[in-house]
Amino acid sequence: MKYVFLFESVHRVMRAEKILKGKGIKIDLIPVPREISSDCGVAIELSGDSESEALLILKENRISVVECYIRDLEGKFEKKNGF
Amino acid sequence: MSVVDCRGLACPQPVITTKQALDQWKEGEMIVIVDNTVSCNNVERFARSQGCSVEIKEEGQDFYLHIQKLGEKDMEEAIRSEEKIRKVVVYINSQFLGIGDEALGMILMRSFLKTLLDLETKSSRMILINSGVRLATEGSEVLETLRILSEKGIEILSCGTCLDFYGLKEKLKVGKISNMYDIAQSLLEADRLIRP
Numbered sequence: 471m472k473y474v475f476l477f478e479s480v481h482r483v484m485r486a487e488k489i490l491k492g493k494g495i496k497i498d499l500i501p502v503p504r505e506i507s508s509d510c511g512v513a514i515e516l517s518g519d520s521e522s523e524a525l526l527i528l529k530e531n532r533i534s535v536v537e538c539y540i541r542d543l544e545g546k547f548e549k550k551n552g553f
Numbered sequence: 554m555s556v557v558d559c560r561g562l563a564c565p566q567p568v569i570t571t572k573q574a575l576d577q578w579k580e581g582e583m584i585v586i587v588d589n590t591v592s593c594n595n596v597e598r599f600a601r602s603q604g605c606s607v608e609i610k611e612e613g614q615d616f617y618l619h620i621q622k623l624g625e626k627d628m629e630e631a632i633r634s635e636e637k638i639r640k641v642v643v644y645i646n647s648q649f650l651g652i653g654d655e656a657l658g659m660i661l662m663r664s665f666l667k668t669l670l671d672l673e674t675k676s677s678r679m680i681l682i683n684s685g686v687r688l689a690t691e692g693s694e695v696l697e698t699l700r701i702l703s704e705k706g707i708e709i710l711s712c713g714t715c716l717d718f719y720g721l722k723e724k725l726k727v728g729k730i731s732n733m734y735d736i737a738q739s740l741l742e743a744d745r746l747i748r749p
Contacts, residue, residue, distance in 0.1 A: 484656060499694070501664040512660055 471518040476537040560588040567592040642743040645685040691724040699727040
C-alpha cells in the first residue's frame with residue numbers, strides 16, 4: 471500500500487521532497503496519476519509505514535498537503551479525508 | 554472491376570469519392586484515376602489506412618491506383634510486419650527535460666521516465682548523451698525507473714565520452730557504455746526518434 475500526497479504547487483513539492491529526504495524518509499516523486507487528476511503535476515509517493523511521520527514533519531514545516539490518496543495493491547486510489 | 558475517375562476533381566474530393574466507392578465495393582480490384590501527385594498520395598494513404606494494398610501506375614499525366622482489399626490473413630501479416638519494423642529510439646541529451654529552470658527540468662525528466670513505465674512503450678533503445686548520462690549513474694533519482702525499463706527489454710546506452718568527461722565511468726549503474734558509432738547508427742536506423 472502506498473500513499474500519494476498532492477500539493478498546491480510544484481515549488482511546494484520540491485520543498486517537501488527536500489525536507490522529507492533530509493529526515494531520512496524514503497519518498498518518490500511521481501507524475502500525478504491520471505485517475506486522480508488530468509492536470510499535469512507532480513506528487514509525492516511514499517510507503518504506508520512512513521505516512522504519519524511524513525505528515526507530521528510537513529506540518530511542522532508549514533507545508534500543507536492538499537489531498538492525500540491511498541493506492542491499494544491493485545493500483546486503485548481512494549481519497550483519504552481528515553489527515 | 555470498378556473504375557473511379559477522379560481526374561479534374563479538386564482535393565479532398567478524390568479521397569471522398571474513393572471512400573464512397575470503397576464502402577460499396579465488395580471484392581476484387583478497383584482502379585482510381587487521378588491527375589495530380591497530391592491526390593495520388595492522399596488516395597493512396599487513405600486506401601492503405603483502410604487495409605488495402607495499393608499499386609500505382611503512371612500513364613502520361615495521370616496516376617492509376619490499383620486498389621485491392623486485403624484478406625484477413627494478409628491484414629494480420631501487414632500489422633505484424635508493421636510492428637516488426639518499429640525501432641523507437643529515445644534520445645536524451647540532458648539530465649533535464651526542457652529548457653528553463655534546472656530543478657524543474659530534473660523533476661520533469663523524472664516524471665517523463667516514470668510515465669514511460671506506465672505507457673505501452675515499444676521503445677527499443679534509450680540513448681543518454683552529455684549530462685543525460687548522469688541519469689544512469691550512482692546517486693541518480695531515476696535509477697530504479699531505468700532498471701525497470703531495462704528489464705522490460707529497453708536497451709540503455711550511455712555515451713562513453715560523456716561518462717569519461719564527468720568522471721562517472723566507474724559509477725554507471727544501469728545499461729551499457731556505448732560509443733559514437735553505435736549511437737549514430739541507432740539514430741540513423743531508428744523508425745521513430747523521440748527527443749523529450
